[in-house]
Each structure stands twice: as C-alpha cells, then as structure tokens.
Amino acid sequence: MLRVFWCVLLRDLTLALRRRTDVLTTLFFFIIVVSLFPLGVGTERQILQILGPGVVWVAALLASMLALERLFAADYEDGTLEQMVLTAQPLSLLVLAKITAHWLLTGLPLVLIAPLVGMQYHLSDDAILIMMVALLLGTPVLSLIGAIGAALTLGLRGGGILLSLLILPLYIPVLVYGAGAVTASGIDMADTRPYLALLGAFLVAALTFAPLASSAALKISIE
Amino acid sequence: MLFSGLDFAVAGGTLLHVRGANGSGKTTLLRSLCGLFTPDSGEIRWNGESTRRLGEDYRRDLLYFGHLNGIKADLTGIENLRVAATLDGDRVDESAIWAALARIGLVGFEDLPTRMLSQGQKKRVALARLILSNAPLWVLDEPFTALDVGAVDLLETLIAEHVAHGGIVVLTTHQEVGLTSGQVERLHLGS
Numbered sequence: 001m002l003r004v005f006w007c008v009l010l011r012d013l014t015l016a017l018r019r020r021t022d023v024l025t026t027l028f029f030f031i032i033v034v035s036l037f038p039l040g041v042g043t044e045r046q047i048l049q050i051l052g053p054g055v056v057w058v059a060a061l062l063a064s065m066l067a068l069e070r071l072f073a074a075d076y077e078d079g080t081l082e083q084m085v086l087t088a089q090p091l092s093l094l095v096l097a098k099i100t101a102h103w104l105l106t107g108l109p110l111v112l113i114a115p116l117v118g119m120q121y122h123l124s125d126d127a128i129l130i131m132m133v134a135l136l137l138g139t140p141v142l143s144l145i146g147a148i149g150a151a152l153t154l155g156l157r158g159g160g161i162l163l164s165l166l167i168l169p170l171y172i173p174v175l176v177y178g179a180g181a182v183t184a185s186g187i188d189m190a191d192t193r194p195y196l197a198l199l200g201a202f203l204v205a206a207l208t209f210a211p212l213a214s215s216a217a218l219k220i221s222i223e
Numbered sequence: 224m225l226f227s228g229l230d231f232a233v234a235g236g237t238l239l240h241v242r243g244a245n246g247s248g249k250t251t252l253l254r255s256l257c258g259l260f261t262p263d264s265g266e267i268r269w270n271g272e273s274t275r276r277l278g279e280d281y282r283r284d285l286l287y288f289g290h291l292n293g294i295k296a297d298l299t300g301i302e303n304l305r306v307a308a309t310l311d312g313d314r315v316d317e318s319a320i321w322a323a324l325a326r327i328g329l330v331g332f333e334d335l336p337t338r339m340l341s342q343g344q345k346k347r348v349a350l351a352r353l354i355l356s357n358a359p360l361w362v363l364d365e366p367f368t369a370l371d372v373g374a375v376d377l378l379e380t381l382i383a384e385h386v387a388h389g390g391i392v393v394l395t396t397h398q399e400v401g402l403t404s405g406q407v408e409r410l411h412l413g414s
Contacts, residue, residue: 085259
C-alpha cells in the first residue's frame with residue numbers, strides 16, 4: 001500500500017522536475033502578485049502591515065488555483081489516469097499521492113518563500129512565523145479541496161474558469177482563518193492558537209474526505 | 224442506442240474477436256467490460272459475480288489496452304514499466320522489466336524519454352505491459368494500429384501464448400489473428 005503511494009508520488013515529482021517551468025510559474029506568480037501591492041498602494045509601513053496577511057493569502061489562493069487544472073489533466077490526456085482507475089489499488093490512495101506531490105511542488109514553495117514576502121510588508125518576526133505555520137496548515141487544504149474541483153471539471157471545455165468558480169468559494173474559510181491568524185499575532189501570540197487549531201481541523205477533515213470525493217469525481221469524469 | 228440484447232460468455236483459453244463497422248460500439252463494449260463505462264442496463268460478470276461488486280478483485284485480473292497508450296511521455300520506457308508494474312501490484316523485478324524491454328526491441332533506447340520515440344516504439348513500450356502482466360483477462364482495443372510487421376508478429380505471439388495458457392483475450396481489430404491453440408470466437412456488432 002505504502003509502496004504504491006511512494007511510487008505515484010515519486011512519479012509525479014520526477015515528471016515535474018523534467019518539466020520545471022510548470023512549478024516555477026506558480027511560485028513566480030505568487031511572488032509577483034504579492035510584490036505588486038506595495039508598488040500600488042505605496043510603501044507606508046502601517047498600511048502594508050494591515051494589508052500584508054490578506055494579500056499573501058489571496059495570492060496563495062490564486063497561485064494554487066493556477067496549478068490545479070494540470071493536476072489530473074496530463075494523466076487524463078495520455079491515458080495513464082485510465083490505467084490508474086483500472087489498477088487493483090484503491091483510487092483514493094493514488095489520488096492522495098498525486099495531491100501530496102502537487103502540494104510539495106506548489107504549496108510548500110509558498111511556505112518557504114513566505115519570510116521573504118513578509119519582509120516586503122514590514123511584518124514582525126512573530127507574524128512571519130505564524131504566517132509560515134498558517135500556510136503550512138492551510139496550503140495542503142487548498143490542494144485537497146482543489147483536487148475535488150479539478151476531478152469534477154476534468155475534460156470539460158473551459159474547465160479552468162469553471163474550476164475557479166467552483167473552488168474559490170470553498171477556499172474562503174481557509175482565507176479567513178489563515179489571514180486572521182497572522183493579524184492576531186500582532187496583538188498577542190496566544191490569540192493565534194484558535195485560528196491555527198481551526199486550520200488544523202480543516203486539514204484533517206480535508207485529508208479524510210477530499211481523496212474519496214476526488215476519486216469518485218474522477219470515475220464520473222472518465223466515463 | 225448502440226447495442227442491446229447482447230449476451231455472451233467467454234471461457235478461459237478463448238480469444239473473442241469483436242468486429243463491426245466504425246461507430247458500431249466496439250470501444251464502448253470494451254470500455255463497459257472494464258468498468259470504464261456504465262451500460263444503461265445489464266450486468267457484466269467475472270467468474271459468476273458482478274464486476275461492480277468485485278471491484279478491486281476484478282481489476283486485479285484485468286489488463287486494458289486502449290486507444291491511448293497510457294505511458295508518460297516524460298518518463299523513460301523503464302520508468303514507465305516500473306510504475307505500471309508497481310500499480311499492478313506485482314513485485315517489481317528489474318530483470319523481468321529488462322527482459323520485457325529486450326523482447327519489444329527497445330534495449331538501447333531505455334535512457335530516452337518516450338516522447339523522443341516514434342509512434343510505433345511508444346506503442347511497443349505500452350505493449351511491454353502485456354509481457355509483465357499476470358492478469359488472466361486482456362481487453363485490447365485496436366492493438367495492432369501503428370505497429371510494424373515485427374511488432375505485429377510479436378503481439379500475435381503474445382496473444383497466442385496468453386490464450387494457450389488459459390487466458391482470455393477480448394480484442395477489436397480489422398485483421399485476423401492466428402492462434403496456436405485455444406479457440407477464436409467472433410462477435411459481430413451492428414448487424
């Protein structure tokens with residue numbers, strides 16, 4: 001079981017490394033969107049500190065959207081997805097492996113670049129730390145929920161736009177609590193705990209249900 | 224409606240040759256057999272049990288080869304076969320993979336991503352799964368297209384061997400397939 005999970009994970013990571021542009025696009029999109037705001041609204045310290053958490057999270061949402069469309073599309077086009085559905089392995093396990101690979105390639109880089117991005121917004125060290133933790137808990141949720149949408153819109157014409165209409169509203173709780181955690185860290189570090197706990201709860205819930213829902217959606221889309 | 228009133232059973236050691244004009248529903252029938260398409264009504268049974276209910280147990284016994292090769296263009300032939308074997312739940316035996324690669328005549332191309340190979344060579348990589356597979360039921364949709372004479376011979380040999388060992392092959396093709404043992408049954412759609 002674990003062997004199959006590793007196999008699919010490594011396969012997707014290898015594929016991404018041979019086609020690096022896809023990974024870098026997401027990261028650079030995130031960096032550019034986040035950097036545009038200080039240029040637009042000016043460099044006043046207080047305004048940026050208020051804007052920062054929200055902007056970073058909205059940019060993370062959009063960046064993760066950007067990569068979602070390709071999560072299953074490539075495998076669908078060359079028939080490997082069909083083969084995965086037909087193996088004796090539980091499809092939700094294979095889907096979870098694909099989502100994990102997707103997060104490692106598109107979510108984790110955002111977490112790692114967060115300190116750099118936070119500095120543009122004059123965020124304190126505490127705020128940056130909380131932002132990293134919140135992103136670490138929140139970005140996997142984005143990948144997991146997004147996978148359901150990607151599976152549902154697979155093979156549809158104009159699926160990309162439909163996907164964002166379908167998925168972005170579902171991202172709202174993550175946005176609210178993710179940005180809330182960073183804002184709360186400006187008042188008292190202890191105040192961030194409930195926000196992070198809720199993000200953790202979202203993560204557990206998404207980990208439980210999203211692979212099952214995505215694999216059910218994939219089976220429908222493949223017909 | 225594509226077809227109705229279809230009722231047949233295939234015993235071990237049989238090649239079922241599905242024929243019919245373009246658009247008569249050959250691919251749909253084959254995809255239904257695999258569970259990739261749900262028929263409006265009717266049931267498909269494997270060893271007397273509904274394939275829907277068997278689920279993973281049925282898919283373990285099944286190998287499907289469709290219009291799409293089902294190989295990743297950015298992976299090499301070896302990597303593709305290794306992934307396919309792992310997903311099939313077989314212990315991945317490197318020497319078996321190399322042997323399969325030798326048999327399809329792609330030794331020397333093992334370091335190239337399959338995107339650099341020709342159409343026929345890609346198809347050969349996909350066909351190597353037949354050599355590695357232990358599944359008793361093969362469902363092959365137009366397996367002979369894009370293959371050269373040598374590969375056609377190889378595929379015919381593989382099918383004949385599989386049937387001789389008591390396996391079942393269901394295929395669509397426009398050419399005759401010779402068998403060394405076992406029997407050929409024909410199903411004509413759209414008449």
